[in-house]
Amino acid sequence: MRITRLAKRVKSVAFFFLLLTGYYLLFTDAAYAMHISEGILPLNWAVLWFAVAIPFVAYGIKRLKEISGTDLSYKPLIGLMAAVVFVISLMPIPVPTAGTCSHPGGTAIPAILVGPSISVLVAAVALLLQALFFAHGGLSTLGADIVSMGIVGAFTGIGVFRLLRRFNAGLSVSAFFAGLLSDWAIYIATSAELAAGIKGDAPFLPLFPKILAAFIPTQLPIGIVEGAMTAGMVSLLFKRRADLLVKLGVITPEQARGAI
Amino acid sequence: MKLFSEHFNTENFLSTVDARVKLIVALALLAMVLSHKGIIFPLIIAVVSFTLCLRMRIPLRILVFRLAQPLFLALVILLLKFFFSGKEMLCVISLPTSTFSLLTLIGHKDGLMEGLLIAVRILGGVSLLAAVGFATPFIEFMAALSWLRVPKPFIEVMMFAYRYLFVFLEDATTIYSAQKNRLGYTGIKKGLNSFGVLTGSLVLRGFEQSQKTADAMEQRGYTGDMPLLKGKPLRAVELVGAVLVVIFGGVAWMM
Secondary structure, three states: OOOHHHHHHHHHHHHHHHHHHHHHHHHOOOOOOOOOOOOOOOOOHHHHHHHHHHHHHHHHHHHHHHHHHHOOHHHHHHHHHHHHHHHOOOOOOOOOOOOOOOOOOHHHHHHHHHHHHHHHHHHHHHHHHHHOOOOOOOOOOHHHHHHHHHHHHHHHHHHHHHHHHHHHOOOHHHHHHHHHHHHHHHHHHHHHHHHHHHOOOOOOHHHHHHHHHHHHHHHHHHHHHHHHHHHHHHHHHHHHHHHHHHHHOOOOOOHHHOOO | OHHHHHHOOOOOOOHOOOOHEEEEEEEEHHHHHHOOOHHHHHHHHHHHHHHHHHOOOHHHHHHHHHHHHHHHHHHHHHHHHHHHHHOEEEEEEEOOOOOOOOEEEEEHHHHHHHHHHHHHHHHHHHHHHHHHHHHOOOHHHHHHHOOOOOOOOHHHHHHHHHHHHHHHHHHHHHHHHHHHOOOOOOOHHHHHHHHHHHHHHHHHHHHHHHHHHHHHHHHOOOOOOOOOOOOOOHHHHHHHHHHHHHHHHHHHOOO
């Protein structure tokens, strides 16, 4: 009896480490932290995630058209922002708990600077580039990746940032929590998408927490790094180019005067 | 980091095929791979795509490197499904420890089939996309996306991003090396700080470069629209070839 219980416990530990190994070796390579690879999602799920993502991307394009109608530098700015997000997402960050490297998502940064709707567009551009030319992510999983990294990441990031600013939290503190919670929200959304995609005829719920648990050792520290990165970025901009933050509506002119 | 199209060469037949045709055929085959209930069809697509890549003289090392990540994922999902999913028992693997069997893994037949299906789908999808990616330069892809009615602002943003991707990668590497030389990553706190500064510097460069780019483009007559490569009329032989490939694919899909 005791042996059976022990065997069960060992089996669950083995299962956890199997998931973990898979995650480390696959999801933490030179790419966005949480891509879903081509082919994982069956067609119905791939189509569903596209249906969710398309209205958000379309609204982002509409906003881009409106703004670039009066400001010719806006399209290059968004393009360059996508390039920056792409590069940030390739930065190797050592994860002490896992003894490996992982990569940040970087979606909170554009969400704070250019707003969530344009940020979804930025993420979609970066993801499509990675899928087409770098074998990271995929065309069929693009919708799911946009939903988790673009939509969930951006809206969580900006939501947390604005909420904390409303409660008079400092710029860096708000940015830190925006980056942190945005990363963790991406990880929860990706786990849900993965669980739904590979569950087959089995129920969703037993698999979801297992995948969620497999992400924990890398995503908890990566979230903190992402928070620090977002805070560092905002604080550097505040020190050197507060006028840009005013122009983008992140701070008011009165707040910017405090930077001088 | 190397792009697919850095290995592009014009000496193979797939490179000469119109990007629009390649993209449409690839999307049709991808839909078939994802919706197929068996393992043979995705496997056929994987083998054909892999062979095409080799015929394009893509070094095997590059191919393996590109496909290593999804291949391993396929293997892990296969093992997960085999041992931890399904009801119909196929085998029992007991891993003995000192005196008694401690770890018993039960392999399931239905789990194995589900795992195999997902694994070959990954294999098929990734190989297919790699074959198209290796055979199509960026600018032709953009023209094909435009022809497929992907909104122009989206493509323009993508072109700006692609243009500056490598500039920023180089900038990031330079800043990172400089920070490392000044012991910027010797402790957790220092490391976090350095990453923040690195990110901020890149964003600042992005802002400044975008302004310079816009000014330079305006001086050269930029009015907010970028011209895209206009596609030539589709050749009948390519269209017929594409239709045949999709029909053959469809027949194999139904079998």
